[in-house]
Amino acid sequence: MQKYILFVGTILTLLSCNGNSGKKLPILGERQLVEKTVDGKKMIDTIFHKVGNFSYLDQEGKNITEKNVDKKVYVADFFFTSCPTICPTVKAQMKRVHSKYKKKEDFMMLSYTIDPKRDTVGRLAWYANKLNINPGNWHLLTGNYKSLTKTAAEYLLSAQEDPNSPGGFDHSGYIALIDRNRHIRGFYDGTDPKKVDQLIKDIAVLLNEKH
Amino acid sequence: MKKKYKSCFFYYFFCLSTLYACSEKTNYPEGKQLYDSHCASCHGKQGEGLESLIPPLAAADMLQNNSASVACWIRKGLEGKILVNGKEFENAMPPNERLSNTEITNIINYVQNAWGNKHKFITLEEVNQVLKNCK
Numbered sequence: 001m002q003k004y005i006l007f008v009g010t011i012l013t014l015l016s017c018n019g020n021s022g023k024k025l026p027i028l029g030e031r032q033l034v035e036k037t038v039d040g041k042k043m044i045d046t047i048f049h050k051v052g053n054f055s056y057l058d059q060e061g062k063n064i065t066e067k068n069v070d071k072k073v074y075v076a077d078f079f080f081t082s083c084p085t086i087c088p089t090v091k092a093q094m095k096r097v098h099s100k101y102k103k104k105e106d107f108m109m110l111s112y113t114i115d116p117k118r119d120t121v122g123r124l125a126w127y128a129n130k131l132n133i134n135p136g137n138w139h140l141l142t143g144n145y146k147s148l149t150k151t152a153a154e155y156l157l158s159a160q161e162d163p164n165s166p167g168g169f170d171h172s173g174y175i176a177l178i179d180r181n182r183h184i185r186g187f188y189d190g191t192d193p194k195k196v197d198q199l200i201k202d203i204a205v206l207l208n209e210k211h
Numbered sequence: 212m213k214k215k216y217k218s219c220f221f222y223y224f225f226c227l228s229t230l231y232a233c234s235e236k237t238n239y240p241e242g243k244q245l246y247d248s249h250c251a252s253c254h255g256k257q258g259e260g261l262e263s264l265i266p267p268l269a270a271a272d273m274l275q276n277n278s279a280s281v282a283c284w285i286r287k288g289l290e291g292k293i294l295v296n297g298k299e300f301e302n303a304m305p306p307n308e309r310l311s312n313t314e315i316t317n318i319i320n321y322v323q324n325a326w327g328n329k330h331k332f333i334t335l336e337e338v339n340q341v342l343k344n345c346k
Contacts, residue, residue: 084305088253088261095262130264130302167305191252 023205025177025185029156051076051154051182056112056141059124064110064139066182073206074108075199077175077190078152078159080115081127085166086173090190091131094138094175100200102136106180107207109138112151114159114169116142156184177202180211242321245314249307250322258326264302266295269326278323278330282338283345285315312338 029049036045055065075097079087094109101107113119119127124140142148145161152159155176162170177186177199185206188199237243247256253265260267268274273295274281288306292299310318316338323330 082303084253086252088265089251089255091264092255092261127264131262 023202025179025202025205027179028184028186048183049156051178051184052151054147054151056143056147057121058139058141059121059128059134061121062139064141068139069108069110069178069182071180071211072106072108073180073203074110074178075175075203076110076112076155076157076178077173078112078114078148078155078157078171080113080167080169080171081119081123082115083167083169086191090173090175093190093193093196095131095133096193096196097175097200097203098133098136098138101203102138104137104207107137107203110141111138112141112148112159114145114148114152114161114171116145116148156187175199177206179206179209237321237325239317239321239324241314242317242319243325245310245318246321246325249310250318253304258322258328263298263300266293266298266300268322269328271295274323274328275330278319278333279337279341281319281322282312282315282341285310285318286342287345312342315342 027048031049032047034045034047036043051066053066055063058064075094077090077094079090081087091111094111098109113124119140119142121142124142128134128138128140149160152171155178157172157174157176159169159171161168164170173190175188175190175196176184177188179185186199186202188202189195250268254260254268255265258267258269258271266273273293284304285307289304292301294300313335316333316335319333319338322328323333
């Protein structure tokens with residue numbers, strides 16, 4: 001009996017250690033098949049959905065563009081500082097991600113506001129200070145409202161003005177995980193600590209991916 | 212054989228006590244449900260708050276010292292600087308005009324007796340009285 005218990009225990013321990021090795025994350029979003037000619041031969045190539053170029057200001061007034069995330073793994077979410085609903089929960093979970101990876105040079109976090117009228121650089125600086133995330137690789141971004149909704153759509157995340165929603169904006173609590181080539185590799189419910197546990201593991205998978 | 216039974220007993224005792232500790236017991240189930248849907252996204256499921264942005268409710272001196280005013284804060288919201296356990300908070304709390312007097316009473320009794328908080332039961336009459344005189 002005792003031998004049997006030891007055996008089962010050992011197997012379970014080994015299984016739990018095996019979590020991430022060899023795991024591959026899919027590339028999400030629309031795919032386009034294009035025909036191209038290589039060395040006279042016709043071939044079919046797949047073009048994966050990619051997050052487009054952007055240019056916003058962060059809490060320190062620094063211009064942050066797609067160049068800042070070049071060759072980096074990063075997470076992105078949409079929020080607003082006066083949000084009375086899910087944002088604080090998502091921010092508490094993002095803090096967990098931040099404390100785990102804040103010292104990684106090839107990792108970043110981008111939180112885009114959808115309320116640029118109220119969320120000025122000064123307001124974002126105040127918020128970042130209250131959240132104790134300065135200094136670091138977590139940038140709270142603001143800019144033109146139309147550009148922000150366009151960027152949200154490129155992340156396949158919903159974020160828009162909606163007078164019927166609490167606080168005046170409708171948005172999801174999802175966090176997107178982006179790879180070094182700006183492909184979306186995962187979405188995680190930022191209000192669910194277990195899903196964020198998975199995000200923390202998947203970030204490690206992308207950081208270890210060959211590039 | 213006896214020894215085996217003894218270790219089995221301790222094992223099951225351990226499992227049951229862990230399960231019991233995981234399922235949070237409350238005498239105010241409606242208050243908990245209302246808290247989870249109206250308050251927890253900011254103040255946290257365990258009343259822990261968020262950094263220097265949102266004050267905690269667990270072991271918060273401001274709640275213990277101002278139990279009557281809590282009803283008004285929930286209904287009308289709260290603006291300006293406040294001190295909770297010596298720490299300053301200034302983020303505005305939004306009003307919750309849709310919650311009834313009974314719902315507010317249940318939330319207060321839940322919060323005042325959850326996560327180690329211990330406070331005397333507040334009645335609906337007391338809350339009615341307080342809500343009449345909100346500033």
